[in-house]
Amino acid sequence: xxxxxxxxxxxxxxxxxxxxxxxxxxxxxxxxxxxxxxxxxxxxxxxxxxxxxxxxxxxxxxxxxxxxxxxxxxxxxxxxxxxxxxxxxxxxxxxxxxxxxxxxxxxxxxxxxxxxxxxxxxxxxxxxxxxxxxxxxxxxxxxxxxxxxxxxxxxxxxxxxxxxxxxxxxxxx
Amino acid sequence: xxxxxxxxxxxxxxxxxxxxxxxxxxxxxxxxxxxxxxxxxxxxxxxxxxxxxxxxxxxxxxxxxxxxxxxxxxxxxxxxxxxxxxxxxxxxxxxxxxxxxxxxxxxxxxxxxxxxxxxxxxxxxxxxxxxxxxxxxxxxxxxxxxxxxxxxxxxxxxxxxxxxxxxxxxxxxxxxxxxxxxxxxxxxxxxxxxxxxxxxxxxxxxxxxxxxxxxxxxxxxxxxxxxxxxxxxxxxxxxxxxxxxxxxxxxxxxxxxxxxxxxxxxxxxxxxxxxxxxxxxxxxxxxxxxxxxxxxxxxxxxxxxxxxxxxxxxxxxxxxxxxxxxxxxxxxxxxxxxxxxxxxxxxxxxxxxxxxxxxxxxxxxxxxxxxxxxxxxxxxxxxxxxxxxxxxxxxxxxxxxxxxxxxxxxxxxxxxxxxxxxxxxxxxxxxxxxxxxxxxxxxxxxxxxxxxxx
Numbered sequence: 057x058x059x060x061x062x063x064x065x066x067x068x069x070x071x072x073x074x075x076x077x078x079x080x081x082x083x084x085x086x087x088x089x090x091x092x093x094x095x096x097x098x099x100x101x102x103x104x105x106x107x108x109x110x111x112x113x114x115x116x117x118x119x120x121x122x123x124x125x126x127x128x129x130x131x132x133x134x135x136x137x138x139x140x141x142x143x144x145x146x147x148x149x150x151x152x153x154x155x156x157x158x159x160x161x162x163x164x165x166x167x168x169x170x171x172x173x174x175x176x177x178x179x180x181x182x183x184x185x186x187x188x189x190x191x192x193x194x195x196x197x198x199x200x201x202x203x204x205x206x207x208x209x210x211x212x213x214x215x216x217x218x219x220x221x222x223x224x225x226x227x228x229x
Numbered sequence: 230x231x232x233x234x235x236x237x238x239x240x241x242x243x244x245x246x247x248x249x250x251x252x253x254x255x256x257x258x259x260x261x262x263x264x265x266x267x268x269x270x271x272x273x274x275x276x277x278x279x280x281x282x283x284x285x286x287x288x289x290x291x292x293x294x295x296x297x298x299x300x301x302x303x304x305x306x307x308x309x310x311x312x313x314x315x316x317x318x319x320x321x322x323x324x325x326x327x328x329x330x331x332x333x334x335x336x337x338x339x340x341x342x343x344x345x346x347x348x349x350x351x352x353x354x355x356x357x358x359x360x361x362x363x364x365x366x367x368x369x370x371x372x373x374x375x376x377x378x379x380x381x382x383x384x385x386x387x388x389x390x391x392x393x394x395x396x397x398x399x400x401x402x403x404x405x406x407x408x409x410x411x412x413x414x415x416x417x418x419x420x421x422x423x424x425x426x427x428x429x430x431x432x433x434x435x436x437x438x439x440x441x442x443x444x445x446x447x448x449x450x451x452x453x454x455x456x457x458x459x460x461x462x463x464x465x466x467x468x469x470x471x472x473x474x475x476x477x478x479x480x481x482x483x484x485x486x487x488x489x490x491x492x493x494x495x496x497x498x499x500x501x502x503x504x505x506x507x508x509x510x511x512x513x514x515x516x517x518x519x520x521x522x523x524x525x526x527x528x529x530x531x532x533x534x535x536x537x538x539x540x541x542x543x544x545x546x547x548x549x550x551x552x553x554x555x556x557x558x559x560x561x562x563x564x565x566x567x568x569x570x571x572x573x574x575x576x577x578x579x580x581x582x583x584x585x586x587x588x589x590x591x592x593x594x595x596x597x598x599x600x601x602x603x604x605x606x607x608x609x610x611x612x613x614x615x616x617x618x619x620x621x622x623x624x625x626x627x628x629x630x631x632x633x634x635x636x637x638x639x640x641x642x643x644x645x646x647x648x649x650x651x652x653x654x655x656x657x658x659x660x661x662x663x664x665x666x667x668x669x670x671x672x673x674x675x676x677x678x679x680x681x682x683x
Contacts, residue, residue, distance in 0.1 A: 070674070090440045093247060093416070094671035100444035108448035114456070128372060132381040137374075141385060154390040154467055158397040161460045165401045165453055169408060172449045173434065176442045178411070182435025191438050192416040194247035194670075 059228040062088065063212045064187055065198040065221040070096045073196040076219035077102045080198065083215050088201040091191040110168055117167025118160045125159035126152060185229055240334055240672060243516035247670050250517075251416055254662045257512050258417055262659055265511050270655045277648025283641020284359070292362050294638025300631045301621045305639040306360035307471075308613040312496070313353035313646065314395070314468055315489075315609060318461055319497025320346025321402055324409065325457035328450070333675070334525055336668040337517040340413075341508060342501045343406040344661070348653040349500070350399045352646035357395070359642055387470040394467040401460060405453050408446075411436050412667040465493045472616065479559035479620030482547065488540035495533035495579070496609035502526050502602040504654065506595060508663055517664055524592045530605060531586040537612070538580035555625070563619040567632055571615050578608020 067073040074096060080087060090099060133139060134147040173179065188197050200212050216224045286294055297304060320343035327335035358364040370392045372382055382389050414433035421429055469489035472480035509518040548560040564572050582604045586592045623630045
């Protein structure tokens, strides 16, 4: 596979990179991704990403958990082997709530997390592209894919130099 | 940007930069174990081995080496179980509830607290297996038709709810802890070489820190916190129902769920306080776990301790007010009967001792904080002992009234879990980052000494 050329703007501060994102985008340059050692609030919006909606998967998995739990308790206690406990109801709804609650939480948490791992391609086997090993330490890196960004190398470097980037590197991966 | 009031104490002192944080925390993962660590690990292993002998005795020769008798059929095993589960509440409380309340000070203690939670819940689980008597049949507690036919487990039983609650809590806490650790594992991966790089690389699961990933990550954390908050409350509620749904005077009270939850938070914070004070000194993390953190923890200890105190008094009052002679007697016997000393220990350790933190000087003293935290843990153990043993040892039939004395099996099994807990915690402190670097970096700007002085 042919190497792809990326232009990397390295920043020292989260506010600088956040401002640079809008500057660069205003010039019509498409940003591949911005990498940071911690979450920067408002960065996803500045990059024009839709709001993260992991809650949808949590809800769907959660409701599955609730249904499975009630199915289990109702079926076993009310139908498969009804037990007469002092003449009480065969399906005592309140006593089934704890199990339904626990299974809801269990499935919602694990379901959502695995959806997240899937969406981000996170797995022990993953071979990530690491643009700069200092990203997980203290640097903020804006990566621009030269082919897809719709600007020339010179324009991009100029645009990055106008921001507060401390370094501008070109890397082929 | 966020504005922080200038009167707020700094969460990170010493003028740290982002790189300093990485260095200060990763150093302990990368370096060789220190002498203190080796010493503590050696002691923990010795305790584990000694306890392991008794655990073996209990597991393979039965519960006869416990001090149980015909009247007191449930004593140290369940006391220890509830004690460990209670301790296991602080981690998720700190990371989930304080996350929802946007309490930034949680960032430097949440990782260790969550790790502690997981190990404490595992210890609690050990006691479930212990007091099943025949641990190889533990799978009978799962919802599968039993071996003799198609009879199912009784879903009306709080003990079955416990199985679901504790296992869910353990799994979800583990997930929360692990997801919170992914960015930090990536930090260590990027600093490491050779085999270490591969191991930490696999654990970091290819985290790169992209903006899209961070946005989803934050969303996942928030929702996990939202799910864990009712979960953590439900777990101890269900544990309390093991007692509250019975008909034993002294157990059959509706106040149990909130009372147990407050107690759990109380003892959990005390344990976190103990562990963090040790970690702080041994790992020289005074700039991250500051006096302000210690003081805030002490405030929570005082509040929850007082809630527990109110619960004790309420329980007593209601027993008298109910007019039920058995109920009243259970409580009079608790305070003045042969086990009065355990009731006194509980009252002094849990209700009186934390009141010392009304004084700022005491709240900010490391020695006092440590001592009180130990006292609180002892007190909370006695609380469970009081509830369980004093309610049982004088039953409805005066001829069978008795006393409870622990035997070596009780003590040995308890030591076994202590050894296990500290071995796990020390391994965690050595091989994984004890402070959440990514989150501390995130709050550095708004609350470090260096930035706010500008």
